[in-house]
Amino acid sequence: MVPTPADIAKFLESVHPYDSLPKAEFDCVARRFTCHAHGKAEIIYSCGEPVPGLFLVMDGGVEVTDAAGAVISQLHPRNSFGERGLMEDGFAATTARTLSDTLLLLLPSDEFRRLIAEQPLFQRFFARGRHAEPLRGDMSVQKVGDLMSSPPVTCTPQENIRNAARLMRDRRISSLGVVDDGHLVGILTIRDLSTGVLAEGLDPDTTQVSAVMTREPIGLPVEALGSDVLNLMLERHIGHLPVIDGGRLVGMVTQTDLTRFQAVSSTQIIHEIAKAQKVEELRTVTDHIPRLLVQLVGGNNRHEVVTRLITDVADAVTRRLIHLAEEILGPAPVPYVWLACGSQGRQEQTGISDQDNCVFIDDSFVESQRPWFEKLARFVSDGLHACGYVYCPGDMMATNPRWCQPVRVWRSYFQGWITTPDPMAQMLASVMFDLRPIAGSAALFADLQAETLDRASRNSIFVAHMISNSLKHAPPLGLLRGFATVRAGEHRNQIDMKHNGVIPVVDLGRVYALIARLAPANTRARLLAAQEAGVISGAGASDLVAAYDLIAEFRLRNQAAQVRAGRRPDNYLAPYEFGDLERSHLRDAFVVVRTMQSALAQRGSAPV
Structure with a gap:
């Protein structure tokens, strides 16, 4: 019918x-x-x-x-x-x-x-949000949920003043939300203690919080903007604003939060890094990175801006550690360049990153000079670890003698990987194609990079192996418009937004760069350069860039939400906690990646 x-x-x-x-x-x-x-x-x-x-x-x-x-x-x-x-x-x-x-x-x-x-x-x-315009990252356009202190510290109306004051002292805060049966009924501030208790001579052991608290305080929803906070604080001459969701207190915004927000910027962090004289001082500065992530994501900055600014901090820490090491060890015996690989090399670091690095040394190097480079590598690597950039699980660090060698040895590495592209060679080549100089004589790398790209792109067998290697990470697609989630363990029913989310696109970008001999290490820059070079068709590049943008932004938003909840950020996302609309868009993005992987596998080095 x-x-x-x-x-x-x-x-x-x-x-x-x-x-x-x-x-x-x-x-x-x-x-x-x-x-x-x-x-x-x-x-x-x-x-x-x-x-x-x-x-x-x-x-x-x-x-x-x-x-x-x-x-x-x-x-x-x-x-x-x-x-x-x-x-x-x-x-x-x-x-x-x-x-x-x-x-x-x-x-x-x-x-x-x-x-x-x-x-x-x-x-x-x-x-899928392709044409969304990013908002400015200033405080006035931030969501209140990105500004507030969370979770809030509360007490009951029946609590005595002394215990409430001790709680504020111990938690180093200036206010308490007063909650009764789950609902906000008042707010107690240090000002209330001074004007309502001390000035009136009340007994803090017998006086209840309800007697001096501010009743029915003005609050804001989590969707409110920073401009709403500023306007209310100025109009009402108040320094504390509860954040309410369904009548329940979910956070508190204070003048201290606003000051802290304004103080946390990548520029300010890098300025503090440049002044640090000890590793402990650097660690104090890098502790602000999670807050920086929340601020940048909350400002609706594009993912490539967020990851670039966070990577800039890692670069600055690395350069400062190298400077401090040279102050201790004296000048290098021969020229060298310190390089980052992995996410730092691609300028794609997020709220969770390990360290991947190596050193290229001038060919005038002799083995008697190795102790200086060993001490440099150990000082810098240990310092990075102390600052939150943990040791690489695969030992891809300059502390490994294999990755701290003269240029002639590195040239032999790349030649061997290209000539004999076994699985280990493919893995190592994949890592090393993402190298980026951080400090030292960049010229030691530039010539070798151009030479290696030329040699590798002309070896069809090597290219074929790299294409095959790039398809090992599959997008988490299940049938019936679902997702292939982790089936057991801590991350059950979640998807890995690193290995099954961004890495498949990273791998595609690396292969496109290899085929077209493109110098950029950044994934998004590689995709755009590949389109310009004709390695990807206009439609294919447009789809893949849009898909990558969406996947990367989901990953960053999830990490920022974890930080706001007081948790350490990771790469796991629960897709079924999102609405149908967002989940549909995320799955569409994974479909695009899967389609481009299949096209690359079918067509080899031809435009896709």
């Missing part, structure tokens, strides 16, 4: 984002949908063909495969598909076929594009 227009409209009322459209707009859109019946195993469109519009499954099921024939997802009623082609050049990057007898609703492409242009809700839902 063919659905009537009334049947289609009723179905659309249960599908987001159509259910949120104004009545007149909804009626107009519903009339533009047409219904199409398909038999089992029928191809709806193939890879490379024009996409006629946005498809919506009304009944039955659809399987979507990539260019290599690998299954990307299986779709069921209320799932949409085909929109990616419409967002770019109108041609499909995948193939869609029915799994059973299926009813599909089709929204013409012109109507889809009109909705994208005129309805912000549609733009956010289908465009």
Whole structure:
């Protein structure tokens, strides 16, 4: 039975984002949908063909495969598909076929594009945030949830003043939220203690908090902005503002929080690093990095800005440690350059990073000079560890004699890895292609980098092995539009946003850079340079950059939320704690990565 227009409209009322459209707009859109019946195993469109519009499954099921024939997802009623082609050049990057007898609703492409242009809700839902403009990182546009101290310290109205005062002293805070049966009923500040207790001569052992607290204090929701905090504090002459969610106290914003927020910036941190005379002083400065992460993410800065600024801090710490080491050891016996690899080398550090580094020494080096470099490596590596950049589990550090060698030895390393690309050689080459000079004579690396890229890109067997190696990290895609999460242990039902999130894109970027002999080490810069060089097609690069942006931003937002909750940030994210909209966008991003991996595997070094 063919659905009537009334049947289609009723179905659309249960599908987001159509259910949120104004009545007149909804009626107009519903009339533009047409219904199409398909038999089992029928191809709806193939890879490379024009996409006629946005498809919506009304009944039955659809399987979507990539260019290599690998299954990307299986779709069921209320799932949409085909929109990616419409967002770019109108041609499909995948193939869609029915799994059973299926009813599909089709929204013409012109109507889809009109909705994208005129309805912000549609733009956010289908465009995966590609064109979102970052906000400034100043305090006035920060969310209150990023400014507040959390979790709040509280007491009951019945608590006596002495115990409340001791609690504030022990916790080194200037206010307490007064909570009764889970709800905020007042706030007690140091000013209340001085004006309401000491000045009046009240007995702190018998006087209850309820007698002197500020009742029914003004509060703000977590969605409020920093400008709201500033305005209220100035207008009401107050220094403490509770943050309320559903009548419950979730945090407190004080003038101290605002001062601390303004003081924490990458520039200020680097300034403090440059003045440090001891490792202990450096550690005190790097303790501010989690707060810097929260501030940068809360300011809606793009992920490449956040990771660049955090990496700048690591670079500054490394250079300061090298300077302090040279003050102790004396000048280097021969020129050298200290290089970072891994996330620091790519300028992609987040709230959790180990150290990966090595040293290139001038070829005038003789073994009798090795003790100086060993002491340098040990001082710097130990200092980085003390500052939170923990030792590399794989011993990829300058303290390992293998990674502290003259340029001639490094040249032989790269030649051997390229000539004999066994699994270990591929792993080492992958790490070393991300090298970036931090301190010393950068010229020792520049010539070798250009030489190695040229030699490696001309070795088709090595390139093929690097392509194969880049496909070992798979996006966490499950069937039925789900995620492949960790099945057991501490991170059960979570996904690893490092190894299954950003690393697959990092690996793709590295291979593109190798094929085109591109110098950048940063992943996003590599993708854009690869597009410019013609290694990736315009549509492929646009999709992959957008997917990478979304995945990286999810990872950073999750880490910032962990810091705000008082936890140590990690790379694990629980996707099912997000709403359908965000979860759908994240999965779409993983689908793009999977598609680009398949395209690279199929086409080798040809443009994808």
